[in-house]
Amino acid sequence: MLSSLRSALSPMFRFVPVLWRTIADQEEKLLRLTEAQHRILGFIRRHPRSAIEGVAGSGKTLLAMTQARRHADAGLRVLVLCYNKHLAQSLSGSLSPAYEDQIVVSTFHSICAHFCRLTMRSFNAQGDAFWRDEAADLLEAAALDVDPKERFDAIVVDEGQDFLELWWEALEALYRCDEPRRLTVFYDPRQRIYRDAAMTATELQLAPFTLDTNCRNTQAIAAYSARALSFEAEVDPGAPKGMIVEEERVHSEADVIKATRKTVQDWCLRDRGGLKPSQVAILVPWLRHDQWPEKFGVVRLVHDLEAWRRGEGVLLETHRRFKGLEADAIVLAGVPDAGTQRGYSAEDHYVASSRAKHVLKVIRT
Numbered sequence: 426m427l428s429s430l431r432s433a434l435s436p437m438f439r440f441v442p443v444l445w446r447t448i449a450d451q452e453e454k455l456l457r458l459t460e461a462q463h464r465i466l467g468f469i470r471r472h473p474r475s476a477i478e479g480v481a482g483s484g485k486t487l488l489a490m491t492q493a494r495r496h497a498d499a500g501l502r503v504l505v506l507c508y509n510k511h512l513a514q515s516l517s518g519s520l521s522p523a524y525e526d527q528i529v530v531s532t533f534h535s536i537c538a539h540f541c542r543l544t545m546r547s548f549n550a551q552g553d554a555f556w557r558d559e560a561a562d563l564l565e566a567a568a569l570d571v572d573p574k575e576r577f578d579a580i581v582v583d584e585g586q587d588f589l590e591l592w593w594e595a596l597e598a599l600y601r602c603d604e605p606r607r608l609t610v611f612y613d614p615r616q617r618i619y620r621d622a623a624m625t626a627t628e629l630q631l632a633p634f635t636l637d638t639n640c641r642n643t644q645a646i647a648a649y650s651a652r653a654l655s656f657e658a659e660v661d662p663g664a665p666k667g668m669i670v671e672e673e674r675v676h677s678e679a680d681v682i683k684a685t686r687k688t689v690q691d692w693c694l695r696d697r698g699g700l701k702p703s704q705v706a707i708l709v710p711w712l713r714h715d716q717w718p719e720k721f722g723v724v725r726l727v728h729d730l731e732a733w734r735r736g737e738g739v740l741l742e743t744h745r746r747f748k749g750l751e752a753d754a755i756v757l758a759g760v761p762d763a764g765t766q767r768g769y770s771a772e773d774h775y776v777a778s779s780r781a782k783h784v785l786k787v788i789r790t
Contacts (some may be wrong), residue, residue, distance in 0.1 A: 444698035448753050448783045451643060451665040462488060468634050469609055470495075476585070476610045476626035479636030480658070481779035482647060485611035486749060489583040490516060492609050497527040501578035501607070504599060505530045508587035508618065511730050511742075512749035516583075518734075529577075533592055534560055536599075540567035543575060557619075561591040568598035576601040584749055585612030589619060593629060615654055616748070616776050641751060641782055643667020650779040653763060653771050670778075672787045678716060681759040684788045686721040688756050689739055692784070693724050703733055704753040706740040708777055710760055710769045717741060744777035755781035758788045 462484050469475050469492055479485045489505065496503045507513050510532055517530040531539065534550075537560040541548040544567040550556065568576065576599050582588065600606045610631060626633040637659045639647040644660045645667040651658035675684055685707055692698040692705055702724065720726060725738030730750075733740035740747075744757070757778060763771040778785060 444692060444754075444784070445700050445704075447668075448700070448704070451667065451783050452753075462636070462640070465634055465636060466491065468632075472632035473605045473607045474609075474629070474631045475634060476612065476629065476631035477634045477636060478612055478614070478626075480639055481613060481616065481650060481776065482639035482641030483636035484640050485613070485636065486512070486516070486583050489581050489609070489611050490519065493528050493579075493581045494524065496579040496581070496607065497524050501527070502576075502601070503528045504536065504577040504580045505583070506533055506536065506580065506596075507583040507749060508532060509584060509746070509749045510535075511746055512584070514730060515734075515750060518731075533588065537561070537564040537567075537595075540564055540571060540575075543567065543572075544570045557589060558591055561589070561595040565595040565598045568595070573601055578602075579607035580609075582608070582610045582612075584616070585610040586614050586617045587619060589621070615772060617772070618745075639779075640664065642779060643783055645669055646778065646781050646783075646785050649785065650775050653775040653778065665783075668784055670785045670787065672789060674789045676790070678759065678790075681788055681790060682717060685756050685758045686718075688786050688788075689721050689724055692754055693739065694722075700754055701736055702727075702739045703736040705755070706733070706742065706747065706752040706780070707756045707758050708742060708744040708747055708780065709758050710744060710766075710773070712741070712743050744773060744780070747780055748776055751780050751782055753782050754784035756786045756788065759790050760787060761790055 465477060465488060477485065477488070493503045493505045505516060505528060507516070513530055513532045513535065520528060520530065534556060538548045541563055546563060546567055548563065550560070578601055580596060580599065597606065608629070608631065610629070638661050639658050640661050642650070643665050647658040647660045647664070649670040673684055675681055689705060689707070690697065692700045693702060707726070714728070717726060720738070726741045727733050727738035728741055730740070732738065740752070760774065760777070761769055763769060763774040778787070
């Protein structure tokens with residue numbers, strides 16, 4: 426009786442690490458370059474034209490930007506290309522002002538539009554055929570007419586699996602001189618957007634290299650994302666094990682939002698997880714802004730990438746627009762079982778889940 430009363434009146438203390446501290450400790454381990462990444466830097470130095478195939482989380486984007494800076498440090502003008510607009514904005518924002526005259530970061534279609542403007546060509550973006558084929562033709566024609574100083578000494582491509590055959594041909598017109606045409610491509614065939622996109626190192630005359638080790642995610646998240654495509658993740662031995670990926674099944678859109686709200690508040694409120702809004706993202710297969718509130722209590726939701734990076738709120742975005750980016754903690758909200766609905770495949774689940782570095786919650790419908 427006395428023991429029960431004492432328990433009721435005394436505060437209970439559980440020695441459980443706060444979420445933000447757990448992530449901080451894990452981040453130190455993930456920041457270390459793997460042995461394979463060190464090797465790839467030497468490999469790229471020896472091969473002016475190379476293709477690096479890497480699983481999600483193998484550090485492809487980090488290595489792409491390292492290679493771009495190396496070229497710039499050697500006095501070269503560099504073009505960094507990717508498919509995703511958000512990724513291009515993120516990479517451009519990560520560059521030191523010292524590189525702004527030597528490194529241009531762009532999506533493929535943005536560089537097409539830029540060269541058309543330089544040569545006073547019309548860029549009437551209409552229909553799928555334009556984006557797939559006609560834009561590349563316009564870029565190739567414009568590159569031949571542009572002032573040579575606008576061209577490049579080296580090109581680095583991230584998300585190379587999303588580039589179509591005509592796009593590669595157009596890029597060859599962007600070099601200032603015929604030799605050497607320095608091209609470094611990073612890609613993951615499992616993350617393809619276009620089913621008919623087949624980036625092959627042999628056809629592009631690129632020396633191949635493979636990065637099999639995931640060094641972005643905890644072991645738990647790496648294994649979870651790999652299971653989506655039925656392969657076994659290879660993780661650096663020093664990577665933190667991390668928390669088990671939690672899955673929850675709900676039955677309505679209202680339940681999705683309710684479960685997401687609880688998770689985000691558990692992660693972000695100061696007296697709970699203590700994460701900053703800029704560490705957390707909510708990724709959905711399809712986004713209707715009118716269905717989601719502007720905030721979860723005191724935690725704001727934002728749709729702008731820069732506002733998220735400034736810490737103005739937790740990002741709410743589709744998984745495809747977030748492709749190539751990452752966050753410490755991610756909620757995959759309202760996702761169906763992979764392959765059961767058009768627009769969310771097993772490949773989509775692999776890509777979306779691998780965006781989370783430390784904590785992942787999946788809310789299924």
